[in-house]
Amino acid sequence: MIDAPSADALQPAIWPASATRVDGTVAIGGARLDALAAEHGTPLMLLDEAELRGRAARIRAAFHAVLDDPIVYYASKALLTGDVARWVVQEGLGVDVCSGGELALVRAAGLDLSLVGYHGNNKSEHDLRTAVAAGVGTIVVDSALELDRLTRIAAEAGVRQGIRMRINVGVHASTHEFLATSHEDQKFGVPIVDAAALVARVRADDVLELRGLHTHIGSQIFDGDGFAAAIDRMVALHASLLAGGPLPELNVGGGFGIAYTEADDPQPIEGIAAAFAASLHAACERAGIAVPRIAIEPGRWIAGPAGVTVYRVGTVKRMELADGERVYVSIDGGMSDNPRHVLYGARYTARIASRSSDVPGVRSRVVGLHCESGDIVVDEVALPGDVAPGDLLAVPATGAYCASLASTYNMTPRPPIVAVLDGASRVLVRRETIDDLLARDAGLGGTP
Numbered sequence: 001m002i003d004a005p006s007a008d009a010l011q012p013a014i015w016p017a018s019a020t021r022v023d024g025t026v027a028i029g030g031a032r033l034d035a036l037a038a039e040h041g042t043p044l045m046l047l048d049e050a051e052l053r054g055r056a057a058r059i060r061a062a063f064h065a066v067l068d069d070p071i072v073y074y075a076s077k078a079l080l081t082g083d084v085a086r087w088v089v090q091e092g093l094g095v096d097v098c099s100g101g102e103l104a105l106v107r108a109a110g111l112d113l114s115l116v117g118y119h120g121n122n123k124s125e126h127d128l129r130t131a132v133a134a135g136v137g138t139i140v141v142d143s144a145l146e147l148d149r150l151t152r153i154a155a156e157a158g159v160r161q162g163i164r165m166r167i168n169v170g171v172h173a174s175t176h177e178f179l180a181t182s183h184e185d186q187k188f189g190v191p192i193v194d195a196a197a198l199v200a201r202v203r204a205d206d207v208l209e210l211r212g213l214h215t216h217i218g219s220q221i222f223d224g225d226g227f228a229a230a231i232d233r234m235v236a237l238h239a240s241l242l243a244g245g246p247l248p249e250l251n252v253g254g255g256f257g258i259a260y261t262e263a264d265d266p267q268p269i270e271g272i273a274a275a276f277a278a279s280l281h282a283a284c285e286r287a288g289i290a291v292p293r294i295a296i297e298p299g300r301w302i303a304g305p306a307g308v309t310v311y312r313v314g315t316v317k318r319m320e321l322a323d324g325e326r327v328y329v330s331i332d333g334g335m336s337d338n339p340r341h342v343l344y345g346a347r348y349t350a351r352i353a354s355r356s357s358d359v360p361g362v363r364s365r366v367v368g369l370h371c372e373s374g375d376i377v378v379d380e381v382a383l384p385g386d387v388a389p390g391d392l393l394a395v396p397a398t399g400a401y402c403a404s405l406a407s408t409y410n411m412t413p414r415p416p417i418v419a420v421l422d423g424a425s426r427v428l429v430r431r432e433t434i435d436d437l438l439a440r441d442a443g444l445g446g447t448p
């Protein structure tokens with residue numbers, strides 16, 4: 001038996017602010033999860049609209065309070081639907097995309113493309129042409145080869161294309177290996193030692209407009225030292241390049257961590273913004289330069305805590321293991337809607353959502369329906385000992401990098417994304433159907 005007193009509680013640091021129990025049933029955004037599951041089915045990805053909008057506004061305000069007119073891009077790889085893209089823009093943010101598909105979505109959503117930053121270490125010729133022709137505000141150049149490609153494409157199109165140059169600053173962010181993006185031995189950006197020569201190449205002709213440098217050290221970062229080190233190195237590089245021409249902006253990426261379980265204790269974003277500003281001002285003073293306009297690109301911090309995934313429990317197995325009892329709770333989703341444990345060993349928590357229970361917590365593992373023993377959504381959580389088939393189980397903090405990383409493994413259709421606000425629900429993305437999946441298969445009469 002573990003963690004008995006909290007097996008039923010909704011920890012405020014992990015759940016959306018609106019989360020509460022109504023007659024024992026969890027409600028999000030004023031809507032009860034039993035009613036939502038009856039209406040929309042399970043698994044169900046819920047998005048608390050007020051939470052997502054509130055977090056977009058809060059992180060923007062936090063950085064605006066300590067810096068002069070910073071640009072805040074929402075990193076849409078975390079979660080992207082037409083409505084989500086419009087919400088963040090309505091809250092005063094730009095949007096960063098990192099593929100032709102994400103760009104197509106924000107275009108279809110009718111966004112002002114001057115607010116869009118376009119990333120990617122292998123943008124295709126077609127995608128670059130599309131972005132230039134569509135008027136994407138900034139393209140983040142990731143390699144020397146891409147610089148040549150984009151210069152040619154922009155010249156042919158007669159467009160003075162805004163760019164940032166992504167720099168690999170060589171900072172080892174303190175996070176999972178696959179979430180760190182700026183140590184020397186990885187694929188993103190141009191090595192810091194090559195930056196001066198490439199910037200000189202941009203400045204040698206008038207085709208591209210160099211808005212500034214960019215770096216992103218990684219994701220789900222709690223320790224501010226990595227950000228401070230990156231700011232130091234980027235400011236030094238920025239200062240050294242000012243002699244050759246203007247460099248109005250500096251983009252320092254995203255990566256701000258959120259709480260997934262009680263073990264996570266992120267600093268309030270206002271404190272992070274203040275530390276950022278302090279590092280920046282100190283670095284600029286040392287370099288003897290004016291503070292450039294800063295851009296940031298948070299994704300997870302905005303979308304993560306706004307999402308809650310609701311599953312139905314199908315099977316429960318109680319096992320006596322050498323180190324005690326473990327209950328395997330099988331749900332009707334799994335690594336196809338949330339592969340983060342499989343990919344990064346990510347930890348989550350879960351609660352019975354359809355009723356409350358004062359039965360003491362037992363060591364439980366929430367597993368999916370897929371044909372993989374690693375198909376774990378929640379590795380370890382204390383669920384009430386009476387957890388049973390038919391219960392609804394809710395997993396919080398699934399707004400970021402779950403729907404966007406979802407797959408159809410084992411021919412499993414992907415869940416819908418449903419927004420909740422003021423007690424009402426609205427489908428943002430409908431549930432995928434088996435027919436959707438079969439329709440692609442030419443051998444079954446699908447469209448080849």
Ligand SMILES: Cc1ncc(COP(=O)(O)O)c(C=O)c1O
Nearest residue numbers: 075216219254255297298299300
């Ligand atoms: C270039 C870039 N910007 C921003 C982000 C967003 O990161 P996060 O969701 O951790 O804020 C990422 C993802 O790690 C990224 O690769």
Ligand SMILES: N[C@@H](CCCC[NH3+])C(=O)O
Nearest residue numbers: 179181219220340344401
């Ligand atoms: N997909 C990762 C973070 C994104 C990394 C992108 N640079 C996660 O789920 O944590």
